[in-house]
Amino acid sequence: MADQKQSIHGVWASRWVFILAATGSAVGLGNIWKFPYMAGVYGGGAFVAVYLLCIALVGAPIMLAETVLGRRGRQSPINSLRSLAYTAKASPRWAWAAVMGMIAALLILSFYSVVAGWALDYIIGMGQGSFTGISGEGAATRFATLTDDPWRLAGWHSLFMLVTAIIIARGVVAGLEKALRIMMPMLFVLLVALFGYSLSTGHFMEGVRFLFHFDLAEVPAGILAAMGHAFFTLSVGVGSIMVFGAYMPRESSIAGTVMTVALLDTLVALTAGLALFPVVFAAGLEPSAGPGLMFVTLPIAFGNIAMGQVFGLLFFMLVAVAAWSSAISMLEPAVAYGVERSGRSRVAVTAAIAILCWLVGMGTVLSFNVLAEARFMVADESGWRLFAWTDAGGKTFFESIDYLTSRILLPLGGLAFCLFAGWVLSRDALREELSLQHPQLFPVLLCLLRYVAPAGVAIVFVTELFK
Ligand code: PHE
Numbered sequence: 001m002a003d004q005k006q007s008i009h010g011v012w013a014s015r016w017v018f019i020l021a022a023t024g025s026a027v028g029l030g031n032i033w034k035f036p037y038m039a040g041v042y043g044g045g046a047f048v049a050v051y052l053l054c055i056a057l058v059g060a061p062i063m064l065a066e067t068v069l070g071r072r073g074r075q076s077p078i079n080s081l082r083s084l085a086y087t088a089k090a091s092p093r094w095a096w097a098a099v100m101g102m103i104a105a106l107l108i109l110s111f112y113s114v115v116a117g118w119a120l121d122y123i124i125g126m127g128q129g130s131f132t133g134i135s136g137e138g139a140a141t142r143f144a145t146l147t148d149d150p151w152r153l154a155g156w157h158s159l160f161m162l163v164t165a166i167i168i169a170r171g172v173v174a175g176l177e178k179a180l181r182i183m184m185p186m187l188f189v190l191l192v193a194l195f196g197y198s199l200s201t202g203h204f205m206e207g208v209r210f211l212f213h214f215d216l217a218e219v220p221a222g223i224l225a226a227m228g229h230a231f232f233t234l235s236v237g238v239g240s241i242m243v244f245g246a247y248m249p250r251e252s253s254i255a256g257t258v259m260t261v262a263l264l265d266t267l268v269a270l271t272a273g274l275a276l277f278p279v280v281f282a283a284g285l286e287p288s289a290g291p292g293l294m295f296v297t298l299p300i301a302f303g304n305i306a307m308g309q310v311f312g313l314l315f316f317m318l319v320a321v322a323a324w325s326s327a328i329s330m331l332e333p334a335v336a337y338g339v340e341r342s343g344r345s346r347v348a349v350t351a352a353i354a355i356l357c358w359l360v361g362m363g364t365v366l367s368f369n370v371l372a373e374a375r376f377m378v379a380d381e382s383g384w385r386l387f388a389w390t391d392a393g394g395k396t397f398f399e400s401i402d403y404l405t406s407r408i409l410l411p412l413g414g415l416a417f418c419l420f421a422g423w424v425l426s427r428d429a430l431r432e433e434l435s436l437q438h439p440q441l442f443p444v445l446l447c448l449l450r451y452v453a454p455a456g457v458a459i460v461f462v463t464e465l466f467k
Helices: 015-026 029-041 045-073 077-087 092-127 136-147 150-170 172-200 204-212 216-234 240-245 254-282 290-303 308-342 346-367 397-424 427-434 439-465
Strands: 374-380 383-389
Touching (some): 015 172, 015 254, 015 308, 029 092, 029 216, 029 308, 045 216, 045 254, 045 397, 045 427, 045 439, 077 308, 077 397, 092 136, 092 290, 092 308, 092 397, 136 150, 136 290, 150 308, 150 346, 172 254, 172 290, 172 308, 204 254, 216 254, 216 439, 240 308, 254 290, 254 427, 290 308, 308 346, 374 397
């Protein structure tokens, strides 16, 4: 019998709003900022190939699992898992997967807010015309000046976090939908326009070759990075999609919806990559520049095309919006849980969590300047240490949080959600939630959830261990 429970936090007006919210969550800095620089660091094609494979075989099935669990549970991810486990007579400990996810989402938000702050800074820069006619070197210096200044970073980080908290405190259903309806298509149009520019650089094919040149020998280097990024870009493994699933109307079909979101997300990432790399090559920059890649290359493109200032301004505004629509989905699982658990108002809960997250984010702010030499997770000749003042080996604060979340917590969380949907939830419940138009697809999906996706995560972890 259908479970008629409703969420206390609200319900989307239709399936489309879920698509919008889930796409808003998925499409963000991960696609435009992180995907290109990671592809650059891990050598291009081999990374892209593993990433695409992981999206199809692991990420998308887990997104499906999360949506199903959310809509069935109708509460925050933690309480949804707890009540579903109870119904299935399974251990309530499954809820720990959602606790871990919730923490991972907040950790991601802490650095996401700092990077989104860079985009805010670039909006002003574009508005002032400070990129007009800029050279590759000039753009690199401009970026370094920004990251060297802790106060400037902290200011933008605070602003980004504040706005995220305000949207969440007011409830996601009303404000967000309108903005997303206009902004997401615009972002896409601008990306296509940039893509057009990169075609004109004369280095387009170099970009294509870099992203799609596949050499099996290069694969092992970036395999965990690529899988971690597949989780990151689809927003899976943390409960963000689950919490949005909890607000999904009863009647809508989940499988098609999830496919749409995963495809849109992939399309945006590939378009961003194809728009960026030709500019990188044309300007004689290194593809492996790291986190600054987008902030150095795109200004060169904008600084040297007709109307570049207007396009650039619009572009960074849209990046900020895409980042906000992702950021709220990182905060929502914790806020929904906090409200359910404490019975306090959404505003109070949001404020408390956002402040905590802001504080952790200050670690990332400082890791680009004052604490640039501080290293965590250091492994060198003298053994393994959590912290050291050394620039040999080890990761900065920002890199550690990024590593811990994308490469460890997200895949583990996703694995748990997927196993829960595949093995713990009853088959009938799963079938009913999926409400497939073509029932013959059910065994295929079940097989993906039960075997293929979990095996994918396991294989990548093991490969990484023995690398
Ligand atoms: N998917 C988002 C992006 O690509 C990031 C994100 C991760 C959002 C985890 C929510 C949860 O930018």
